[in-house]
Amino acid sequence: MAGVISARAGLSHSLSVTQTVPNRPLQASQLATRCTSPSFLSAKLCKTRPLVVAAAMEVSKEAPSADFANRQPSKGVLETWCNADAVCFDVDSTVCLDEGIDELADFCGAGKAVAEWTAKAMTGTVPFEEALAARLSLIKPSLSQVDDCLVKRPPRISPGIADLIKKLKANNTDVFFVSGGFRQMIKPVASELGIPPENIIANQLLFGTSGEYAGFDPTEPTSRSGGKALAVQQIRQNHGYKTLVMIGDGATDLEVCNWNAPGYYIRCKYVSLARDQLPAVVKDARQPGGADLFICYAGVQMREAVAAKADWVVIDFQELISELP
Numbered sequence: 001m002a003g004v005i006s007a008r009a010g011l012s013h014s015l016s017v018t019q020t021v022p023n024r025p026l027q028a029s030q031l032a033t034r035c036t037s038p039s040f041l042s043a044k045l046c047k048t049r050p051l052v053v054a055a056a057m058e059v060s061k062e063a064p065s066a067d068f069a070n071r072q073p074s075k076g077v078l079e080t081w082c083n084a085d086a087v088c089f090d091v092d093s094t095v096c097l098d099e100g101i102d103e104l105a106d107f108c109g110a111g112k113a114v115a116e117w118t119a120k121a122m123t124g125t126v127p128f129e130e131a132l133a134a135r136l137s138l139i140k141p142s143l144s145q146v147d148d149c150l151v152k153r154p155p156r157i158s159p160g161i162a163d164l165i166k167k168l169k170a171n172n173t174d175v176f177f178v179s180g181g182f183r184q185m186i187k188p189v190a191s192e193l194g195i196p197p198e199n200i201i202a203n204q205l206l207f208g209t210s211g212e213y214a215g216f217d218p219t220e221p222t223s224r225s226g227g228k229a230l231a232v233q234q235i236r237q238n239h240g241y242k243t244l245v246m247i248g249d250g251a252t253d254l255e256v257c258n259w260n261a262p263g264y265y266i267r268c269k270y271v272s273l274a275r276d277q278l279p280a281v282v283k284d285a286r287q288p289g290g291a292d293l294f295i296c297y298a299g300v301q302m303r304e305a306v307a308a309k310a311d312w313v314v315i316d317f318q319e320l321i322s323e324l325p
Helices: 028-036 043-048 075-082 100-107 111-123 128-139 143-152 161-170 183-192 227-239 251-258 263-269 318-323
Strands: 004-006 086-089 174-182 200-203 205-208 213-216 244-248 293-297 312-314
Touching: 075 293, 075 318, 086 227, 100 111, 100 128, 100 143, 100 174, 100 183, 111 128, 111 251, 128 213, 143 183, 161 174, 161 318, 174 183, 174 227, 183 200, 200 227, 227 244, 227 251, 244 251, 251 293
Parallel strands: 086 174, 086 244, 174 200, 244 293, 293 312
Antiparallel strands: 004 205, 205 213
16 A cells, blocks of 8 residues: 555553452552552543542453353363463453453544444454444544554553463463454553563554555454454464463454354354354364364453353453462
8 A cells, every 4th residue: 555654553651550359449548559550651641541540440240141151161171271382362351441442433533333333343243354444434543543542541451461461471371462453552552561562463554654544454364254263373383382272252252263264154143052052063163273262251341142152251360360370
């Protein structure tokens, strides 16, 4: 694309790391510690996102509305988790509390319409590439708007994710971010959590020479349905991992592990069925070379159609930490 450049991605700011205790009111002393912590940008930025410092900001950890048997992992699932060579994380509503594209849309004045498309993409009711193109056509963010959004609305990191990544690294397990979000908005998060840029697979916003929005890079695998599965296959092939785990909240994360191409369309047909109700030919259609295990993280968003087909559903990252050696 003539005259198109990719956005700057190296904004040097810290991110707001939320460390609230689920369902427990924060004390004034705790709030003061949070606002003066180096994890916060500054008092000024704390004010720009009042939910970060408000006592009512706690992340909901309520039990799922459906009674999922996979809330209790099987012995095989635990063995796979504990022996993983690599773990791939979704970012939006998993590593971070927010959906990055929804935050950017709201910042640019297109929040409601874009959020509706995000819901469709995450539940798998429309192809991801269709939802991505539709959302970006509504936002059309300039380079300066992306930069301003990151400064004024820094991504909020999910409680416990920093400890989980630290534990995985201590066990010599490699960590990757595989996201349908934007590389420009994910790099600061990855930097905060110690994930190198080469371990990020995500979409890339494109801008003209004057910083105007010029589309997105369609060659990124995560720009289309089934792309996360291809990205994970490539990660596995490049590094020779024996055991790989995917953690996320959406339909695109589920297909990394559970669905063969054209599995997207198979999944849409059977989306209302629990995994133990699926025909064997569908239930066992794991991606060749994909993830060995899909863990649904429902601590931010509970997408029941996705959770029902996961190998393990967790509400708190501490559940994963406690099972690691």
